[in-house]
Amino acid sequence: MNILLLMSGSIACAKTTGLISLWSKKGHTVKVVCTTSVFQFIGKATIEGLSGNAVISSIFEEDNMMEHIHLSRWADKVILAPATANIINKIAAGIADDMVTTTWVAALSLNKPMYIAPAMNSMMWVYPATQESILKLQSWKVKILLPQAGELACGEVGTGRLMEINDIDKIFTLKINKKDKHILITAGGTREYVDGVRYIGNLSTGKTGAEVADYFSAIGYHVTWLGAINAVQPHLPCSKVFYETFKDLADTLKQQLQNNHFDTIIHAAAISDFSVCTIKINNQDIIACRKTKLPTSDSMELKLKRNPKLVSQLLQWSKNLHIKVVAFKLTNTDDSTKRQKAVYKLLRQDGIDFVAHNDLSDICKKNHPFTLYISESESIKCNNTQNLCKQIDLLQQDTILTKDKGVKLL
Numbered sequence: 578m579n580i581l582l583l584m585s586g587s588i589a590c591a592k593t594t595g596l597i598s599l600w601s602k603k604g605h606t607v608k609v610v611c612t613t614s615v616f617q618f619i620g621k622a623t624i625e626g627l628s629g630n631a632v633i634s635s636i637f638e639e640d641n642m643m644e645h646i647h648l649s650r651w652a653d654k655v656i657l658a659p660a661t662a663n664i665i666n667k668i669a670a671g672i673a674d675d676m677v678t679t680t681w682v683a684a685l686s687l688n689k690p691m692y693i694a695p696a697m698n699s700m701m702w703v704y705p706a707t708q709e710s711i712l713k714l715q716s717w718k719v720k721i722l723l724p725q726a727g728e729l730a731c732g733e734v735g736t737g738r739l740m741e742i743n744d745i746d747k748i749f750t751l752k753i754n755k756k757d758k759h760i761l762i763t764a765g766g767t768r769e770y771v772d773g774v775r776y777i778g779n780l781s782t783g784k785t786g787a788e789v790a791d792y793f794s795a796i797g798y799h800v801t802w803l804g805a806i807n808a809v810q811p812h813l814p815c816s817k818v819f820y821e822t823f824k825d826l827a828d829t830l831k832q833q834l835q836n837n838h839f840d841t842i843i844h845a846a847a848i849s850d851f852s853v854c855t856i857k858i859n860n861q862d863i864i865a866c867r868k869t870k871l872p873t874s875d876s877m878e879l880k881l882k883r884n885p886k887l888v889s890q891l892l893q894w895s896k897n898l899h900i901k902v903v904a905f906k907l908t909n910t911d912d913s914t915k916r917q918k919a920v921y922k923l924l925r926q927d928g929i930d931f932v933a934h935n936d937l938s939d940i941c942k943k944n945h946p947f948t949l950y951i952s953e954s955e956s957i958k959c960n961n962t963q964n965l966c967k968q969i970d971l972l973q974q975d976t977i978l979t980k981d982k983g984v985k986l987l
């Protein structure tokens with residue numbers, strides 16, 4: 578494959594040289610175009626030595642004046658990595674005042690597959706112009722290889738690290754066309770109303786579901802996010818559907834699955850096990866109603882009824898009988914046998930292909946690891962949500978999926 582790598586001036590330039598070396602070793606031809614700031618971080622000799630090709634950084638090179646057009650035509654795929662805040666905002670604004678931006682504009686207009694791997698300090702990443710530019714570029718079908726959370730070069734912790742080289746490689750060199758893949762993600766927590774102003778809820782924020790939705794949108798999937806009304810919403814554009822109660826969620830899920838072809842469902846919503854059945858105030862039976870506010874009294878008794886498990890009904894509702902179902906299991910025990918037992922119980926249910934497990938004790942502000950169970954004998958440790966998504970993507974893109982045999986990476 579002819580890979581055109583556009584580089585801009587970030588501390589992550591050194592990390593990106595790993596891509597040049599990896600792709601050259603894999604037999605791809607890599608040509609590199611740089612902004613002049615790149616040479617503040619790495620030398621021309623490194624790039625030329627690894628790629629085996631001359632690096633270009635000026636539009637006005639003698640005898641090579643039309644190189645931005647030739648290179649755009651030559652490339653099978655184009656990647657801008659690392660992409661600085663500066664360059665992202667420039668290309669989103671249509672500025673073409675150096676070799677990188679001019680080549681980018683030409684290649685995008687030629688409908689080449691375009692990728693961006695941003696790398697920057699987290700404050701530069703959340704800057705409104707950067708965020709708007711990313712959305713704009715995504716709407717132009719550019720695939721965004723989202724930066725990761727973690728320790729940044731400046732020593733701060735936040736989102737902005739260049740995606741790991743191996744992950745960029747996997748996504749960039751994947752041959753399967755993902756634009757026809759439709760994924761449904763449930764997120765956030767249900768509310769079970771007691772009356773018009775009170776409800777029983779849970780602490781789910783929907784952050785994981787939003788991150789999952791963004792990951793799959795960024796790599797080109799068609800995403801439907803079915804989220805709680807108060808949940809954190811995905812950042813990148815996708816179809817959004819809202820729910821409030823268990824019943825809403827059940828009805829909407831059924832309707833979505835019956836009417837659309839989904840390849841995968843990632844069922845991350847935190848669903849109440851119970852809903853309100855009857856209410857007694859000062860020993861008197863009251864009929865629950867969402868239109869009223871029950872009076873404050875000395876005592877209130879709520880009788881709850883068990884809600885059915887939605888996850889075991891997904892396959893039955895699904896129009897696509899080959900849908901892949903990813904269920905989530907959160908445990909709260911130190912005992913690894915008990916954890917496994919809970920995961921295996923879910924994994925053995927009909928229609929559940931994978932289980933993403935974590936224990937309450939593993940989760941903190943900085944860390945949100947998962948173990949993705951493929952079968953009782955195969956599991957993958959994922960140190961964060963993005964890593965979990967990557968594994969789910971790989972499993973469904975590049976694998977022979979048969980529940981009995983487990984999953985084999987090709």
Ligand SMILES: Cc1cc2nc3c(=O)[nH]c(=O)nc-3n(C[C@H](O)[C@H](O)[C@H](O)COP(=O)(O)O)c2cc1C
Binds near residue numbers: 585589696
């Ligand atoms: C040590 C150092 C590290 C930098 N790292 C980044 C970075 O990771 N991301 C970024 O957007 N800008 C970074 N910058 C700022 C850019 O280099 C600067 O905005 C430059 O103008 C970008 O030029 P270019 O986009 O044309 O390559 C860094 C600057 C310095 C001095």
